[in-house]
Amino acid sequence: MTMLMTMERKEWQRRLGEIVHGRIAFDEPLAAYTTLRVGGPADAIVFPESIEEIRGVVRMTRAQSLPLLVLGGGSDVVVRDGGFRGVVLRMGRNFAGSRVIAGDRIEARAGESFPSLLRTARTGSLAGLEFLATVPGCVGGGVATNVGAYGQWFADVLVSYTLLDRDARETNVPRDQMEFGYRYARLPEGSVITGAVFQLTMKPRDEIEETVRNYAQSRRDSQPLRASSAGCIFKNPDNAKQAGYLIDKAGLKGMAVGGAAISEQHGNFLINRGGATANDVLTLLAEVRKIVKKRYDVELEPEVRILGEDE
Numbered sequence: 001m002t003m004l005m006t007m008e009r010k011e012w013q014r015r016l017g018e019i020v021h022g023r024i025a026f027d028e029p030l031a032a033y034t035t036l037r038v039g040g041p042a043d044a045i046v047f048p049e050s051i052e053e054i055r056g057v058v059r060m061t062r063a064q065s066l067p068l069l070v071l072g073g074g075s076d077v078v079v080r081d082g083g084f085r086g087v088v089l090r091m092g093r094n095f096a097g098s099r100v101i102a103g104d105r106i107e108a109r110a111g112e113s114f115p116s117l118l119r120t121a122r123t124g125s126l127a128g129l130e131f132l133a134t135v136p137g138c139v140g141g142g143v144a145t146n147v148g149a150y151g152q153w154f155a156d157v158l159v160s161y162t163l164l165d166r167d168a169r170e171t172n173v174p175r176d177q178m179e180f181g182y183r184y185a186r187l188p189e190g191s192v193i194t195g196a197v198f199q200l201t202m203k204p205r206d207e208i209e210e211t212v213r214n215y216a217q218s219r220r221d222s223q224p225l226r227a228s229s230a231g232c233i234f235k236n237p238d239n240a241k242q243a244g245y246l247i248d249k250a251g252l253k254g255m256a257v258g259g260a261a262i263s264e265q266h267g268n269f270l271i272n273r274g275g276a277t278a279n280d281v282l283t284l285l286a287e288v289r290k291i292v293k294k295r296y297d298v299e300l301e302p303e304v305r306i307l308g309e310d311e
């Protein structure tokens with residue numbers, strides 16, 4: 001039975017409708033909102049367009065003890081087949097936008113996609129975000145996961161970010177109060193990132209374009225960018241070879257469970273070949289972990305966040 005039970009459903013629908021002027025959907029599969037294309041339905045998914053709407057959703061879910069899940073591009077998550085009992089706050093195109101401020105900074109809303117953020121930087125001849133070339137996701141998700149590639153991270157270029165805490169208070173977090181790690185940011189429990197400011201460096205535009213082209217080409221050569229995936233599925237372990245190398249060495253490229261398979265092109269990419277369930281994905285993930293542990297005594301930790309409930 002869903003948390004928004006039949007009797008209460010109309011009441012919740014009405015309340016959310018009063019708070020959020022953007023789209024609201026009930027019982028919609030979250031597969032449509034993740035790049036891996038798996039995941040069962042959310043009781044409710046809302047697409048707020050203003051900070052007031054986000055604040056209203058945070059307040060309402062808090063007051064009603066409803067679980068709240070924030071999703072950006074859905075490119076670093078595996079949502080289980082049972083979906084999510086509670087309200088999903090989608091911070092994508094509905095809450096996007098970025099602009100150059102003070103000559104060499106960019107201010108972005110949390111739902112701004114990486115391609116769009118990078119476009120603002122390129123157009124303004126601002127260097128520092130080229131590593132985002134071909135990486136999917138949004139600014140809020142990028143802060144929450146400290147997105148990085150080629151030895152560069154969001155943490156290197158962030159000046160500040162803003163968030164709403166679980167009491168819906170807006171806080172600006174300056175650089176000296178940020179805490180980041182590998183694919184990790186320490187955030188107050190239940191907080192919603194609403195925007196960020198990046199410090200970049202003025203550079204000739206053609207140099208920026210060349211770096212973007214090189215990164216994009218190197219990714220196209222090594223990663224299955226056309227397949228549905230969540231990027232690298234495991235973190236690279238400390239004091240051991242890269243996860244993709246170990247998986248390849250163990251002969252696991254091409255291994256499949258249902259519609260989920262380890263990419264033939266890149267051992268650390270788990271792809272949805274079509275029709276995969278979250279159960280297929282998680283079974284394959286567990287199997288790979290078991291084999292790598294047995295062969296190399298290395299515990300691979302998922303890089304993706306596994307969310308929601310079993311069916």
Ligand SMILES: Cc1cc2nc3c(=O)[nH]c(=O)nc-3n(C[C@H](O)[C@H](O)[C@H](O)COP(=O)(O)OP(=O)(O)OC[C@H]3O[C@@H](n4cnc5c(N)ncnc54)[C@H](O)[C@@H]3O)c2cc1C
Nearest residue numbers: 072073074075076137138140141142144147148193230231
């Ligand atoms: C083809 C491909 C290539 C990739 N390459 C890379 C790479 O090179 N480097 C890398 O680091 N990652 C990579 N990734 C993973 C992914 O792109 C990043 O982790 C990205 O930062 C996730 O952003 P998102 O908006 O999609 O987050 P989501 O997947 O939507 O969410 C990720 C986490 O952040 C939280 N979150 C999202 N938005 C907010 C918000 N506004 N406030 C609070 N919490 C929030 C979510 O609750 C969740 O826990 C790749 C993924 C794919 C599919």
